[in-house]
Amino acid sequence: MVTFASEEGEPDVLNTVQVAPLVHLNRAHAVIYSCAILGLLYNRAHSLLRSPDHLSFALFLTITVADLVFAFMWALAQAFRWRPVRRQEEGWPGLDVFICTADPYKEPPMSVANTALSAMAFDYPTDRLSVYISDDGGSPLTLFAFMEAARFARYWLPFCREQGRVERCPEAYFRSGAGSGGHCEKIKIMYQRMKERVEKTVERGCVDPGCITCEEEREIFEKWNSGFSRQEHPPIIQVLADSSKDLDISDSPLPNLIYVSRGKSRASPHHFKAGALNALIRVSSIMTNGAVILTLDCDMYSNDPKAPQRALCYLLDSEMSYKLAYVQFPQRFRGINSHDTYGGPYYLGSACFFSRACFREASSPPSPAASLSAGRLPGDSISSETVIGKAHLVTGCDYERGTSWGSTTGIRYGSLSEDHNSGYHMLCRGWESVFCDPEPPAFLGDVPITLNDVLIQNKRWSLGLLQVGFSRYSPVIFGCRWAPLPMAMCYARYAFWPIWCIPVSIYAALPQVALVYQVPLFPKASDAWFYLYAYLFLTAYAQDLIDFLGARGTVRSWWNDQRMWMIRAVTSNLFGVFQFSLQKMGFSGSGFNVTSKLMDDEQVKRYDGGFFDFGAESPFFVSLGTIAVINLVSLAVGLGRSLSGGSLQDMFLQVLLSGFVVVNCWPIYEASVLRADKGRMPVTVIRSSLFLAGVVFCAAYFTFSTV
Numbered sequence: 285m286v287t288f289a290s291e292e293g294e295p296d297v298l299n300t301v302q303v304a305p306l307v308h309l310n311r312a313h314a315v316i317y318s319c320a321i322l323g324l325l326y327n328r329a330h331s332l333l334r335s336p337d338h339l340s341f342a343l344f345l346t347i348t349v350a351d352l353v354f355a356f357m358w359a360l361a362q363a364f365r366w367r368p369v370r371r372q373e374e375g376w377p378g379l380d381v382f383i384c385t386a387d388p389y390k391e392p393p394m395s396v397a398n399t400a401l402s403a404m405a406f407d408y409p410t411d412r413l414s415v416y417i418s419d420d421g422g423s424p425l426t427l428f429a430f431m432e433a434a435r436f437a438r439y440w441l442p443f444c445r446e447q448g449r450v451e452r453c454p455e456a457y458f459r460s461g462a463g464s465g466g467h468c469e470k471i472k473i474m475y476q477r478m479k480e481r482v483e484k485t486v487e488r489g490c491v492d493p494g495c496i497t498c499e500e501e502r503e504i505f506e507k508w509n510s511g512f513s514r515q516e517h518p519p520i521i522q523v524l525a526d527s528s529k530d531l532d533i534s535d536s537p538l539p540n541l542i543y544v545s546r547g548k549s550r551a552s553p554h555h556f557k558a559g560a561l562n563a564l565i566r567v568s569s570i571m572t573n574g575a576v577i578l579t580l581d582c583d584m585y586s587n588d589p590k591a592p593q594r595a596l597c598y599l600l601d602s603e604m605s606y607k608l609a610y611v612q613f614p615q616r617f618r619g620i621n622s623h624d625t626y627g628g629p630y631y632l633g634s635a636c637f638f639s640r641a642c643f644r645e646a647s648s649p650p651s652p653a654a655s656l657s658a659g660r661l662p663g664d665s666i667s668s669e670t671v672i673g674k675a676h677l678v679t680g681c682d683y684e685r686g687t688s689w690g691s692t693t694g695i696r697y698g699s700l701s702e703d704h705n706s707g708y709h710m711l712c713r714g715w716e717s718v719f720c721d722p723e724p725p726a727f728l729g730d731v732p733i734t735l736n737d738v739l740i741q742n743k744r745w746s747l748g749l750l751q752v753g754f755s756r757y758s759p760v761i762f763g764c765r766w767a768p769l770p771m772a773m774c775y776a777r778y779a780f781w782p783i784w785c786i787p788v789s790i791y792a793a794l795p796q797v798a799l800v801y802q803v804p805l806f807p808k809a810s811d812a813w814f815y816l817y818a819y820l821f822l823t824a825y826a827q828d829l830i831d832f833l834g835a836r837g838t839v840r841s842w843w844n845d846q847r848m849w850m851i852r853a854v855t856s857n858l859f860g861v862f863q864f865s866l867q868k869m870g871f872s873g874s875g876f877n878v879t880s881k882l883m884d885d886e887q888v889k890r891y892d893g894g895f896f897d898f899g900a901e902s903p904f905f906v907s908l909g910t911i912a913v914i915n916l917v918s919l920a921v922g923l924g925r926s927l928s929g930g931s932l933q934d935m936f937l938q939v940l941l942s943g944f945v946v947v948n949c950w951p952i953y954e955a956s957v958l959r960a961d962k963g964r965m966p967v968t969v970i971r972s973s974l975f976l977a978g979v980v981f982c983a984a985y986f987t988f989s990t991v
């Protein structure tokens with residue numbers, strides 16, 4: 285039998301056994317009835333013994349035999365009545381889908397609604413499926429988009445079932461040009477009208493009273509009164525579709541759709557996405573308590589309606605389900621340009637199916653479960669006042685104060701890379717996980733398409749990972765002790781990933797500057813040691829290339845990837861390490877900068893053309909520009925001096941290194957000098973880079989001239 289542990293600590297079985305309600309009456313009746321039978325037999329025996337003649341004895345004997353057989357059969361029948369049960373197969377564990385959004389202007393509500401619609405259209409029994417949306421932006425615009433989505437879902441879900449296509453995200457469906465015919469046209473027009481209404485509303489910045497269809501909706505929007513701000517507001521929870529009563533146009537129940545904007549206050553930390561997920565874990569445990577939880581970022585959508593079934597293949601496997609915390613699908617991205625200019629991210633944190641059990645307090649696979657909170661009572665609907673009341677309670681801004689949420693319960697706090705951190709801690713407690721990578725991809729997401737956005741995202745990861753690496757639970761100490769060693773090493777490699785910046789930054793400037801002053805830092809070309817250096821460099825690069833090609837990459841995308849590795853090292857990683865140090869010294873805080881999901885047409889064109897987008901006055905670019913200038917100058921001056929002074933042999937590796945960096949920096953020179961589009965390097969950035977490079981050469985002059 286397959287079981288899931290539920291909130292009350294009892295297994296939430298996939299089949300239920302119910303003892304018939306009349307069982308006690310049956311049993312009482314059996315006792316009385318058997319007494320009556322005994323009485324009857326006594327009476328018969330009495331009659332037999334006192335029968336006056338043979339005939340009546342024979343008659344009584346016969347009837348007594350009949351009665352005995354009756355009694356015997358009756359007695360046997362009691363086995364059927366003693367504990368009659370009614371069994372029912374649940375078949376499907378409840379699935380609660382969590383979608384996070386945080387800002388209606390960086391994360392367009394229409395695309396968040398698309399994510400939700402694609403999940404509502406999973407091939408999954410709709411009465412076992414619930415979609416929760418966490419709105420950290422606390423925005424009526426997002427709620428409005430979801431009200432529209434709930435209405436559209438009534439048409440969309442039957443349409444998807446009928447068409448049987450894998451694209452269930454309306455935007456992706458219509459973009460792919462799929463479907464034809466009058467019915468399809470009608471749905472498409474309906475979708476476009478909804479999109480227009482939502483986008484107009486976002487543009488206007490407030491919900492037009494004309495778009496509100498009933499008194500109930502008006503009341504909801506009144507919650508956004510003058511005292512309401514994004515940082516300071518009470519929780520808002522709204523059931524937009526209730527599968528126990530809302531039907532689609534083909535009379536099938538809709539999945540539950542629930543909007544949650546947790547309470548916020550400047551006085552209590554809200555822990556960003558990790559806090560949002562924990563609030564959803566609590567609300568859902570009260571409302572639907574699904575044994576399986578899927579977390580999705582708002583910039584991802586389902587590309588395979590059978591993804592939940594794939595996950596269940598693992599989560600329901602009796603061999604592993606008791607120790608399995610989650611099944612992670614890869615984050616695959618649509619719209620990555622053909623050469624993957626920015627080295628598409630590898631990171632997880634979305635598209636992950638969890639077993640609810642792993643979020644329980646200090647949970648580990650063999651430990652008896654402590655309870656999270658009481659679930660909903662059987663007859664209560666999710667929109668009932670008691671349920672909504674409880675849900676408000678657990679999403680209040682102070683609810684977590686003094687509890688274990690974020691430390692031993694739920695998603696872990698303390699790192700901006702909450703996914704890396706939480707997965708790592710589950711592993712240390714003995715949970716296991718599975719990576720599921722079907723083809724075609726089960727989920728598709730968006731990537732940032734400007735270099736600055738990529739680097740901002742990277743810097744956040746750098747900070748978040750260092751917060752894990754240098755915590756008292758560091759994978760190199762705590763992890764090596766509590767997790768399998770190879771796993772601890774993998775997590776450590778990620779946790780310390782930002783310190784690439786140390787060697788790369790040194791190699792990006794020091795040998796070059798030394799070249800200018802003709803100070804050799806490597807063995808000369810005729811030296812035997814030279815071959816050791818060449819071997820180390822070449823094989824490291826070759827291995828990387830082979831790994832890359834093995835993972836479906838091309839030579840060109842590998843080249844871009846190694847370039848991005850250098851770029852990240854001297855920008856986002858470096859700035860991340862710097863900010864982390866300031867933080868440790870108490871000079872700086874950290875926040876979760878939501879990655880922008882807006883796509884300006886021109887930016888898309890530049891990105892698709894494979895051009896770097898430098899169109900922002902970003903400090904990252906100053907750092908890059910400085911390196912680019914240093915290398916170009918060093919190569920020119922250094923090579924000249926080496927040739928004229930006859931020291932090329934001595935300086936060979938340094939010349940080669942500057943040359944290699946210069947080749948990698950080509951897009952930077954191009955963007956600074958040759959380009960005229962909006963993605964060119966801003967003049968202020970060029971000026972600052974030249975100035976900083978000048979400072980470096982001055983410092984070098986004073987250092988090397990004393991050598």
Ligand SMILES: O=c1ccn([C@@H]2O[C@H](COP(=O)(O)OP(=O)(O)O[C@H]3O[C@H](CO)[C@@H](O)[C@H](O)[C@H]3O)[C@@H](O)[C@H]2O)c(=O)[nH]1
Pocket residue numbers: 383384385386387391418420555556557560580581582583615631632633634700701702703741744745748876877878879880
């Ligand atoms: O205060 C916040 C901040 C963010 N989010 C949500 O978190 C998700 C991820 O944010 P995004 O800006 O898209 O970050 P990415 O850099 O794209 O996210 C990657 O990195 C994060 C960790 O840094 C992981 O959580 C993500 O799953 C992973 O895709 C989005 O749905 C946001 O709406 C919140 O709910 N509340």
Ligand SMILES: [Mn+2]
Pocket residue numbers: 581583730879
């Ligand atoms: Mn994202």
